[in-house]
Ligand SMILES: Cc1ncc(C[n+]2csc(CCOP(=O)(O)OP(=O)(O)O)c2C)c(N)n1
């Protein structure tokens with residue numbers, strides 16, 4: 001009988017087979033069924049609570065990653081991860097996505113996570129691969145993306161300490177990127193691999209999220225016959241929607257109702273906590289103008305009359321005085337004045353400051369705080385709304401928002417009319433002005449396109465970014481470590497295959513991640529890339545020029561001009577299998593973009609390079625540091 005039960009639980013014997021064998025032993029059908037019920041239940045508990053499996057260290061890692069819900073493995077591999085890749089090969093239900101540089105691999109995972117909010121799994125090579133991903137890991141850590149990064153590890157404690165591709169003598173591998181991770185581990189014990197991987201998923205995905213790193217010794221990955229427990233995601237990934245204290249909510253509600261000149265400053269916790277609709281309702285009901293702190297998403301409809309754009313101490317609304325600033329899901333005010341020296345506080349002078357969010361370590365680390373509502377943004381806004389409804393009569397509440405937002409509505413309407421008129425004047429120019437490219441792009445792409453932007457001097461005023469599935473969505477990063485856009489767009493499309501994804505990127509930015517098109521072609525990831533080619537690092541040139549030093553006077557901006565030789569972005573994409581075209585005249589723009597969109601509908605990535613005008617200080621300068629080594633040679637070798 002015991003043998004029968006074992007065979008049934010191991011799936012070597014089906015229900016019917018078990019009944020037949022039990023009938024042979026003299027059991028009635030009813031008795032056999034009654035016997036089976038607890039067995040089935042115990043089996044269910046067994047599968048949902050996890051199981052102990054035996055395999056190589058690498059096989060345990062892959063089994064645990066799959067059980068944790070990893071759908072993709074973003075990677076650029078190396079020899080010392082052989083135990084991992086050998087286990088991964090042919091694993092059903094997980095897809096490997098190759099990137100040709102570690103920076104790209106990270107930005108792909110980052111874009112994927114930002115769009116679908118699931119933790120993203122990455123594997124990179126030992127020391128050199130780990131160091132090479134650091135720039136993009138900085139972006140991911142700054143914006144709190146849940147990335148689980150595994151890597152190979154050559155142990156410099158085994159015999160020699162100066163091993164090729166091992167950490168340098170006396171150092172360890174995780175130190176290289178420690179400041180860009182929440183926690184980093186090095187695992188040498190094969191049995192611990194799945195356990196530490198679970199920790200890695202858990203820490204990465206626990207809010208506030210962020211990247212983690214786990215280096216795995218090559219010999220641990222290759223050890224055979226290792227037994228360890230594998231657990232499903234729901235047994236170690238926690239989701240909690242923390243609610244703030246009732247007394248803090250009440251006090252904040254009173255402050256809001258009494259405030260004469262309030263201001264909301266919103267950040268990424270709003271998007272991450274899916275609280276956009278609550279925020280919109282909150283702003284409208286109470287007539288609260290809203291600006292953005294440091295934010296990679298646009299959590300508020302940018303065409304809304306209450307929307308002031310990025311927080312700016314010198315903006316019209318703030319200058320006229322703010323008595324209450326409510327910072328919602330943002331680390332702080334952000335804004336342009338953050339790095340001025342001597343130090344200048346950037347909170348609205350004299351305003352009381354209320355904060356809402358769960359990232360208590362970031363909250364109020366710089367500007368002061370009068371009241372903190374520690375909790376999930378969505379829950380807190382709902383609680384605040386209820387508290388406000390109990391403070392105001394229904395009729396007062398009905399007119400409250402409209403009356404109070406009169407000033408801000410007039411202000412934003414006037415500012416937008418002025419910006420529109422200025423932009424209109426730039427249409428039809430030669431070369432194409434970025435205002436025209438922005439306007440044509442905004443109206444040509446899908447109404448629910450995801451626009452992944454790595455382009456600091458582009459013009460986005462025409463885009464009606466919102467937060468609903470049927471609205472255009474902005475996706476950026478606040479770190480500004482260049483080399484993010486192409487990978488991030490690729491990851492975004494993997495996360496949202498049924499939405500159009502546009503990669504809107506500067507000429508300079510493309511070249512930090514120039515091998516990223518290959519991945520799009522290899523795996524049929526149809527993205528339209530639009531290159532804003534001003535032959536310049538314009539953002540930096542603006543900074544150089546406003547310093548008003550020698551570069552401003554001479555027009556000699558060191559390292560800024562990117563022409564001579566001109567980079568051929570169409571050929572760059574074509575060399576990796578992406579079709580494209582260059583546009584130099586405004587009249588050809590819409591048709592070119594439409595050809596690109598039609599290619600992506602057919603499943604093919606496409607690139608449109610648009611040659612645009614430079615603007616701002618030093619726009620005319622094509623100067624660069626002339627130097628020609630060939631002419632200086634003594635021998636023609
Ligand atoms: C990794 C990295 N290197 C250098 C910089 C400095 N930087 C900031 S903006 C910029 C120019 C970007 O050029 P492009 O993408 O063409 O955009 P544009 O400024 O012309 O709009 C540079 C080099 C950076 N932010 N990150």
Ligand SMILES: [Mg+2]
Pocket residue numbers: 506507508532533534535536537538
């Ligand atoms: Mg440029």
